[in-house]
Amino acid sequence: MPNTALAVTIDLANKPGEGGHGSDGYGPADIHPIRKQQVGHRNALAARTLVYGEKIVSSGPVYKSCKQEEGKLRIVFDSIGSGLVAKGDRLLGFSIAGADRKFVPAAAVIDGDTVLAGASTVAAPVAARYGFKQFVNPLCNLYNREGLPASPFRTDDWPLASSEAE
């Protein structure tokens, strides 16, 4: 849609016990971030780019394309800013599937401005998913160097079983 922007807040969900939406402070994890300033900050970044025309990095990495490459998937992103980084010692959140449509967790590494995802049990991956879970704290930690998180995505358009998104 033109003239719209998306502020990704996948990393701001409250952890269990952290409090949240009207809770007593000991509630379960939920998608009502108490880190409101970060949410507002990312929205403001989007507005500055979209409306005020500032040349700034206003979004985290967004999936662009992927192709099979030596038994792995090479995933290309937009909005990588000054580079991709994984927060933590290894990249988390990717899963891949072959033609059998069975997703398994993938070993993913940052390779330049792309991500290489592979799994020993999937010889010929055709689809990848990232952070593709229900909203409560999926383990995913891909960011750009500006500190903005990658948007969760999937490369397939296969119909989802109701349990699959859990």
Added chain:
Amino acid sequence: MVFEMSPGLSRSHRATGWLLRMLLLASPWLFTYRCALAEQTLANANLLKNPSFEDTAGAGADEELVPGWNLRFRAKETEPALTAEEVSIVDDPAQAHSGRRCLRIQPRSRNVELFSPVPQVRFYDPGLYEISAWVRGRPGTRGFFGTYALRANNFWGVTTQWRKIQFVEYFRGGNNSGPMMLTVWKEGERDQAKDPVLFIDDVTIIRLTSGLADVFGDHMVLQRGKPVPVWGWTKDAGQKVTVEFHGQTKTAVSDEEGRWEVTLDPMPAGGPFVLELDGRPAAYDVMLGDVWLCSGQSNMEMGVDKLHGEWAHAPEVPAEADHPHTLAPASIAWWRRSSRWLFVACCGTRGNTTATTTAMRTSSRASSPTGGRSRARRICRSSSRSCATGKTRTLTSNGYARPSFGSRRPCRTRRWL
């Protein structure tokens, strides 16, 4: 405590029972005595500063601060008298905001509840009253300040520096209005001070005869570069009001419904400013910038007042030294107003680093004239009941009373806002 004699009891038991009966008989006297002590002590506190507010509408006698409602607090009738440790007077000009005395409250084993000596507000005209007080104390100290019937005016954000808390309350009069009360909570709430201490001084209650519409409030952002309409209500028809903002002074006369409106000339981005109505600060920390209207679902509905822990103590709330215009009420009220946090304000022009910083600072706490108090879910009916209670006791889905911290209009002007 109910003691009933049983004929089967031994003689010593019987004697004990009589002793207890005598104590019970005497207890009203004891209670009165202790209350009198507490009241006498508290009466010496400089709790009431003569309101500096001048009623610009030429108020009659019924609009003055009601004699007797002078906040000589006493303890709740059903509770034992407060100890000197729990409530005491600090007779030290250096420590008092008024430069004379202040009241020190330190709840120990229970909440400390202080009531105004006049039990019913029904003696006063229904209407809008602004209640304000200066507080300081141990960070994390919480309580509420209002009436027995309307307990929504929670305050927190108490710091070691004097800060002003203020809110506007609609007293409908009648039997259902309670006495003024101040409660300081003891330990027990999460993120609350383990050993709460509150100093309070300069309590004032004034009757308001004019006010801004609910869409205007502290921390709002007014649109830059455009004429800005500002409107509100007055108690009486044909009442003159004066609006001062950022060097502009506009006057208007209210119509037969008590409605008035002025239009401010276009202004460039900047702030913070104070919007004054009839010489009284009506909105603090007002920024000029671009107003964004945001929509959403539960995350938009969730105000910062629902937050806990470190998030509930805004480190980014500007210190008074940084923003001399941002008076203490802003810091306190921010938490109430902050349900408008997503009204992103981008102040200044492109490439202006300072203005951009301002925008970032503002982005998490800014508001717009279309936000905040005028929640879409609020329903204003013309009945006095809904005006008095329905609005201020809006409940969230989880049953929390949603604090309402702003000006409320008289019912008769409600329909056009």
